[in-house]
Amino acid sequence: xxxxxxxxxxxxxxxxxxxxxxxxxxxxxxxxxxxxxxxxxxxxxxxxxxxxxxxxxxxxxxxxxxxxxxxxxxxxxxxxxxxxxxxxxxxxxxxxxxxxxxxxxxxxxxxxxxxxxxxxxxxxxxxxxxxxxxxxxxxxxxxxxxxxxxxxxxxxxxxxxxxxxxxxxxxxxxxxxxxxxxxxxxxxxxxxxxxxxxxxxxxxxxxxxxxxxxxxxxxxxxxxxxxxxxxxxxxxxxxxxxxxxxxxxxxxxxxxxxxxxxxxxxxxxxxxxxxxxxxxxxxxxxxxxxxxxxxxxxxxxxxxxxxxxxxxxxxxxxxxxxxxxxxxxxxxxxxxxxxxxxxxxxxxxxxxxxxxxxxxxxxxxxxxxxxxxxxxxxxxxxxxxxxxxxxxxxxxxxxxxxxxxxxxxxxxxxx
Amino acid sequence: xxxxxxxxxxxxxxxxxxxxxxxxxxxxxxxxxxxxxxxxxxxxxxxxxxxxxxxxxxxxxxxxxxxxxxxxxxxxxxxxxxxxxxxxxxxxxxxxxxxxxxxxxxxxxxxxxxxxxxxxxxxxxxxxxxxxxxxxxxxxxxxxxxxxxxxxxxxxxxxxxxxxxxxxxxxxxxxxxxxxxxxxxxxxxxxxxxxxxxxxxxxxxxxxxxxxxxxxxxxxxxxxxxxxxxxxxxxxxxxxxxxxxxxxxxxxxxxxxxxxxxxxxxxxxxxxxxxxxxxxxxxxxxxxxxxxxxxxxxxxxxxxxxxxxxxxxxxxxxxxxxxxxxxxxxxxxxxxxxxxxxxxxxxxxxxxxxxxxxxxxxxxxxxxxxxxxxxxxxxxxxxxxxxxxxxxxxxxxxxxxxxxxxxxxxxxxxx
Numbered sequence: 160x161x162x163x164x165x166x167x168x169x170x171x172x173x174x175x176x177x178x179x180x181x182x183x184x185x186x187x188x189x190x191x192x193x194x195x196x197x198x199x200x201x202x203x204x205x206x207x208x209x210x211x212x213x214x215x216x217x218x219x220x221x222x223x224x225x226x227x228x229x230x231x232x233x234x235x236x237x238x239x240x241x242x243x244x245x246x247x248x249x250x251x252x253x254x255x256x257x258x259x260x261x262x263x264x265x266x267x268x269x270x271x272x273x274x275x276x277x278x279x280x281x282x283x284x285x286x287x288x289x290x291x292x293x294x295x296x297x298x299x300x301x302x303x304x305x306x307x308x309x310x311x312x313x314x315x316x317x318x319x320x321x322x323x324x325x326x327x328x329x330x331x332x333x334x335x336x337x338x339x340x341x342x343x344x345x346x347x348x349x350x351x352x353x354x355x356x357x358x359x360x361x362x363x364x365x366x367x368x369x370x371x372x373x374x375x376x377x378x379x380x381x382x383x384x385x386x387x388x389x390x391x392x393x394x395x396x397x398x399x400x401x402x403x404x405x406x407x408x409x410x411x412x413x414x415x416x417x418x419x420x421x422x423x424x425x426x427x428x429x430x431x432x433x434x435x436x437x438x439x440x441x442x443x444x445x446x447x448x449x450x451x452x453x454x455x456x457x458x459x460x461x462x463x464x465x466x467x468x469x470x471x472x473x474x475x476x477x478x479x480x481x482x483x484x485x486x487x488x489x490x491x492x493x494x495x496x497x498x499x500x501x502x503x504x505x506x507x508x509x510x511x512x513x514x515x516x517x518x519x520x521x522x523x524x525x526x527x528x529x530x531x532x533x534x535x536x537x538x539x540x541x542x543x544x545x546x547x548x549x550x551x552x553x554x555x556x557x558x559x560x561x562x563x564x565x566x567x568x569x570x571x572x573x574x
Numbered sequence: 575x576x577x578x579x580x581x582x583x584x585x586x587x588x589x590x591x592x593x594x595x596x597x598x599x600x601x602x603x604x605x606x607x608x609x610x611x612x613x614x615x616x617x618x619x620x621x622x623x624x625x626x627x628x629x630x631x632x633x634x635x636x637x638x639x640x641x642x643x644x645x646x647x648x649x650x651x652x653x654x655x656x657x658x659x660x661x662x663x664x665x666x667x668x669x670x671x672x673x674x675x676x677x678x679x680x681x682x683x684x685x686x687x688x689x690x691x692x693x694x695x696x697x698x699x700x701x702x703x704x705x706x707x708x709x710x711x712x713x714x715x716x717x718x719x720x721x722x723x724x725x726x727x728x729x730x731x732x733x734x735x736x737x738x739x740x741x742x743x744x745x746x747x748x749x750x751x752x753x754x755x756x757x758x759x760x761x762x763x764x765x766x767x768x769x770x771x772x773x774x775x776x777x778x779x780x781x782x783x784x785x786x787x788x789x790x791x792x793x794x795x796x797x798x799x800x801x802x803x804x805x806x807x808x809x810x811x812x813x814x815x816x817x818x819x820x821x822x823x824x825x826x827x828x829x830x831x832x833x834x835x836x837x838x839x840x841x842x843x844x845x846x847x848x849x850x851x852x853x854x855x856x857x858x859x860x861x862x863x864x865x866x867x868x869x870x871x872x873x874x875x876x877x878x879x880x881x882x883x884x885x886x887x888x889x890x891x892x893x894x895x896x897x898x899x900x901x902x903x904x905x906x907x908x909x910x911x912x913x914x915x916x917x918x919x920x921x922x923x924x925x926x927x928x929x930x931x932x933x934x935x936x937x938x939x940x941x942x943x944x945x946x947x948x949x950x951x952x953x954x955x956x957x958x959x960x961x962x963x964x965x966x967x968x969x970x971x972x973x974x975x976x977x978x979x980x981x982x983x984x985x986x987x988x989x
Binding site for chain 2 (some may be wrong): 161177178179180196197209210211213214217218223224227228229230231233234235237275277279282285348349350351352353354369370373378386387388391432434438440441442443444445446447448449450451457468469470471473474475476477478481482485488489492493496541542543546547550551554
């Protein structure tokens with residue numbers, strides 16, 4: 160939010176935080192102590208935060224460009240002996256730090272400090288775990304009405320969070336014109352262009368560039384595992400589907416990964432550490448990438464799945480690992496091909512399926528090419544866009560809460 | 575290349591390989607032996623390749639869709655006791671495998687087999703090491719004439735390889751119109767769109783969305799480290815540069831990383847394993863990502879750099895690591911800010927600088943906003959695009975070699 164909007168609020172809400180967000184103040188700082196280069200805060204709920212002098216100085220909320228709010232302080236230029244000369248709580252409960260030998264004072268918003276508390280508990284609390292599913296816990300993606308998403312920020316946020324947490328969501332009532340899928344995408348963020356263009360059509364083609372443009376069934380796979388960074392989200396907007404067959408189905412790749420972790424820890428270890436080679440076959444491009452089929456992030460959380468039998472290149476691994484790697488691959492394929500892990504549904508005209516292409520494997524049953532017409536129009540976006548949009552809506556939600564809690568007549572600016 | 579073009583060549587060049595490439599045959603297979611599920615090949619230069627039955631069956635070159643060449647065989651459905659019933663070399667030196675219990679025969683092109691040899695030596699040989707540089711070994715990016723890149727495939731390939739291996743190249747003579755940078759980008763691949771659009775202009779703005787659109791100096795940084803997948807390449811096309819100051823400079827981030835590895839192994843270890851938080855400040859977006867500043871790939875090779883003092887968010891690390899993390903950060907910043915690692919040059923109208931945004935940190939000196947006009951027009955692409963284009967040109971080069979070595983009158987198709 161604009162600094163001038165924030166200034167209209169009572170203290171300490173009006174304190175600058177170095178960004179455009181407002182921070183809730185559910186807890187108060189009860190004590191601030193400095194020992195050497197460490198500032199320790201005691202909170203009203205008993206939690207303890209420890210902040211290092213360099214960390215605090217680095218994040219001083221006033222050392223930013225006045226308009227862009229981008230940081231202007233260069234912590235790499237800080238004096239070697241930089242330390243807090245004194246710390247105190249002001250009468251609104253904010254932390255005031257006087258620096259030495261730099262003559263500078265920083266005032267930190269308590270809600271902001273709490274949001275970045277580095278205690279193990281706070282760091283764990285900030286992790287949003289995905290909700291895994293299989294055929295026993297989910298029948299189809301959660302549905303949302305496009306007309307409501309467009310006018311109701313609460314519905315829009317619920318829709319975006321479903322995509323983030325469940326890795327899929329189904330919009331109904333999206334107009335069946337060629338521009339509509341782009342309008343849905345714009346609501347999330349920037350479209351990821353590929354060699355197939357910004358938008359692509361999944362329909363029968365005489366000279367198919369890939370198996371998807373034939374009538375054959377497609378087993379569970381992720382799209383473009385041949386790229387270093389697989390597209391995060393895929394939109395498939397159903398324009399027509401009158402063929403016999405051609406059902407869609409999804410598999411939660413993280414659920415499959417957890418199953419493998421349970422039944423065969425050695426296979427899980429191989430699939431999460433030894434890269435497979437992925438490669439597209441094409442007259443006009445030659446994309447290749449090496450990565451484990453199951454990706455873990457730095458904290459060991461499930462992060463992404465790469466899968467697609469026909470998008471693999473020759474495995475490039477030491478011979479001694481090859482047999483085990485194939486056994487692990489076969490286990491992954493057999494698990495993801497098992498009905499127990501699949502949710503089947505039929506896309507009807509006006510439906511727009513959105514799924515996390517790096518977690519939810521998608522597939523379709525074969526269809527008779529002469530039995531009718533099937534046309535899906537799609538595009539890709541990245542997870543970054545989804546996350547940014549969720550944060551903006553949450554930012555706005557928080558502004559509304561804070562402004563209304565103070566009965567301010569000033570409306571929060573639209574995001 | 576098209577299967578029918580390949581068929582015009584003498585054997586074994588005419589053998590299908592399951593892809594669109596031709597493979598050199600610098601070495602011959604002298605012996606093929608099968609023991610259980612392992613096929614061992616002896617080569618004329620003494621190298622030994624070991625292939626597992628599942629690996630060979632998985633890559634059978636005839637088990638592909640006739641037009642797309644995408645794989646149709648599902649190795650996850652292979653019989654448990656699949657094995658080579660017999661192997662032999664045919665009279666052209668290709669490997670022939672008869673399978674059991676499946677009744678199928680696979681014929682493997684010897685050049686293809688050699689290209690995928692899994693011996694430690696072959697796997698090492700396939701790694702293309704980057705060429706690191708600093709001010710003592712490079713004055714400026716290698717230059718190429720745009721007019722030559724457009725008409726000469728050899729020059730085009732050299733230009734693309736310079737971007738890949740040196741992380742930078744400078745085109746001269748690019749017309750100073752607004753479309754030109756897009757034409758340069760199209761030569762490499764698909765433009766990566768961001769919240770700044772497909773193309774962006776670096777020039778003075780009244781309401782700057784970032785520090786880059788002011789006259790202040792920008793220290794060495796990568797663009798968009800706040801995204802999970804930072805753009806791989808950046809193009810900056812100089813349309814005008816008549817200001818005082820405003821020099822460009824580049825730093826080889828991999829060279830900086832190697833320096834740190836040498837002088838402070840503990841700092842290197844922290845920078846390659848503990849994630850920093852990156853965050854943009856914006857009214858209309860909220861991108862954040864956590865990643866180590868120096869990224870290593872699965873094989874331990876330098877892979878990417880993330881840097882930008884004003885694009886960092888608050889570090890989210892256990893308190894005990896914070897002081898060391900800041901010391902490591904300061905070392906990185908001080909090293910990359912040192913002239914010893916910087917190459918300075920001035921972009922002139924018609925120049926188009928292309929650099930690997932995930933390796934080469936870019937920067938500019940401050941300039942007087944009233945002293946003239948400075949306008950760079952830019953865009954992003956991903957490394958995937960560069961690599962694909964290089965492979966296509968190499969594919970074509972190889973076709974030309976193979977066709978000409980047989981005096982074929984048939985021209986290789988243009989890529």
